[in-house]
Amino acid sequence: MTGNTKDVKQLTRSPYHLLKRAAQYAAHVYMGEVGKSGLTQRQFTVLLAVDQNDGISQTALVKMTGIDRSTLADLVARLLAQGYLQRRRTKDDGRTNSIRITTAGKKVLKAAQPGADEVDKQILAMIAPADRRSFGECLALLASQMDKVEEREPARPVRKIRARRRA
Secondary structure (H helix, E strand, O other): OOOOHHHHHHHHOOHHHHHHHHHHHHHHHHHHHOHHHOOOHHHHHHHHHHHHOOOEEHHHHHHHHOOOHHHHHHHHHHHHHOOOEEEEEOOOOOOOEEEEEOHHHHHHHHHHHHHHHHHHHHHHHOOOHHHHHHHHHHHHHHHHHHHHHHHHOOOOOOOOOOOOOOO
């Protein structure tokens, strides 16, 4: 092993590193509780957001979930293929898609919800009861900062890369 213990101690005190490890732990707990439903955490997030915002546009869904546009487009396509979502062009703007959850989507979301609730419960159980409100407020503060960044830096159009032709 290279490096010294001072380097390791610095790493274990790095907020960025700790947030990354905490996210990995949360994903691990999610897979144990909800993964058996067949929904990834992002799929669950998209289904829940659409269920709570019937007819939402894909653009608004990107902002709401924090999932980048190209990843969200892939997720929506998969959820459409599975019959969990339906997409239609809006009447007001033929370029905008309206996303709705289907009956099958509601069913799979309802089946996954108790597991998702258990994930939150397990994560919060690791935090002292007196610190839970502050913990949530700190997470919300960090999330709101990302919202501000995204407002200042709108998503750039996705460019397709073409392979070069060999002569």
